[in-house]
Amino acid sequence: MTSNGPAHKGQVGEPGHGGHFAHARHDDTDVLLAFAEQDKWGTVNIDVGSRTPWGEAQNADHIAPGIVIVDAAGHGGVKLSPERNAAIPTPLRNRSGWYEEDSERFIVEAIHPDAYTKVRWGTGQTRTAEDIRTSALEHLRDRYPDQYEKVTGETILPGQSYERDEQLWKQAHENDFVYAGSATAETEPDHVILTGRVAATGETAEFLVPRSEYKTVSDPRKFVVDPTKHRQLPPKQDEDAPQGPTLTTYDLSGLASARLTSAARSALEKDLRQRWRDADGNVRTLREIIERDGVTERTIVQDGGKRGYGLSQGSSFLRVSAATWKALDMIPDGRSESSKAYEKVSSLDARIEKAAFHDRQALRDKRAAAYETYSALRQSELEDERPKWAAAEEQKKAAQAARERAATIRR
Incomplete structure (x- = not known):
């Protein structure tokens, strides 16, 4: 689970009516309320070993009727009962009732904050429903701005949502050449070769950009090429x-x-x-x-x-x-001769695996000799190929240098 999330394991109790509230003592009124909550919100039949979208559940904490938090080997999330899921507003609802732990869990926390008030979080402390809901809504505004506006009726302003700011930035520069990769220039080491891409058309081109200017942008992915001052390289030859x-x-x-x-x-x-x-x-x-x-x-x-x-x-x-x-x-x-030699190595590997114990050492000796033959042949082939690789690399660099020298301001 994420570091800023609840420390679920072993802190809420085992599944079942009593397990939901096993961390505190209850009187008859508490038990009656627990059954009433279950009648309202239903149950989730998920436990350790159950299948989840992220693999087999290694831990399953039923924090409240109709809500279970699960951990799998590499990820985790929240599963809601049909009743709980129906309470999620349509723009935010997952039909499956599963919500992954990194971002989607905040959807559940925003709509069902009361269910999380008895969970001990990363600090070891519990939180109020108001705090849980406020924090979750801030996350939803940050990451799901379109759905947030539909659900709340609010209008998000610039600077209030990371995802909305990204959308606005991309819209503002959809007709510009924006960073799509970079490399060091062959002829001008103080410049970078920046590949720019126009999102609206898919057009790409390469430009010579001063390294000092390139480094002034905190996020290189948002570097915008200025064709009136950055020299454009001619297209590569076929x-x-x-x-x-x-x-x-x-x-x-x-x-x-x-x-x-x-x-x-x-x-x-x-x-x-x-x-x-x-x-x-x-x-x-x-x-x-x-x-x-x-x-x-x-x-x-x-x-x-x-x-x-x-x-x-x-x-x-x-x-x-x-x-x-x-x-x-x-x-x-x-x-190649080395690949032919390696076929003998592979064949001996298969024979060793199937051989009786007393026959394996002799086969291992043959395998070692065969591998030595293969290694010598492969080394010889590499030595023969290296000059060709070097020549091809030099030819590539020369062609790139010629393109850089031919770079001009786009008119």
Whole structure:
């Protein structure tokens, strides 16, 4: 529960008529009043172990008839009986009767403050219904201004509500370039590259902004670009945009004369007839995909030591049989040498898990040797790739520097 909320656990008593008021002595009049309250407000059948929107209830405090405060592993909230929930004004009411603990609980406290007067809060003290209601209404005005105005009939003034002030600020700047990200400039370290976005149109652009000016704003998210004094960078070239994997088509007519066993031929023909649905909803056979749309490469995935054979088409994995994977050898094998070596490591992991105790040490030794081979291959591949990465990074920086030098005042 939040630090400014009630210290619920173990302070209100166990569920049940007596448990609701277990922290104080009661005479017959108290008991009669308790039953009268229950007749008016009903009950909530929630206890430890019950399901809540935040997981299984680890604690359930029935603080009053029709109100239970629950804690789950990561969050918590309040559950109201149908009678209690019906008393919540419609603009603030959750049909489920559940109100989470961070903000929505103040809705319950504002409408049912009397139910909280016997709860000991974070200070260990109880509070009056008037104090509880006043504090809750202040929170509702701050965070739920539209609903607050509907319920109370009041008009919220600037400065009285954080959420309303945010709404007004966004409305005032919906046609301006407002902060949407920043980075250090390559050519002018005393400037930042600020990405601005116009909320009304979705247009984005990058601007050179003096760092000293940028730091004067307490909340960077509210920095507003002035195109008449902040230089705008030209748009990035298309070649700077990230490129997807290359798709290549292949002529499969030669497979008709390929030397295959009858079983392999049957598996191949079955796989080529298999239909797949793409991201646009189009349905094609695997043969049509390979010959008309294109694929990236052949690849193998491992799960629990078992191999899965398939073709990659961008991020899609088109599963095929081992026989088909082998027959389609005109499509390149996309695995690196290190990934092939790691398949052996994964296979040994699966064997170790299933092996008898006296066989495991020998398999662990093989696994260690296989992993050493994999590590050496991967390190070699990284060394080969680093110069390419460095060159690409330098090229990217050069292109960015050129854009910065070409930055101009927007006219």
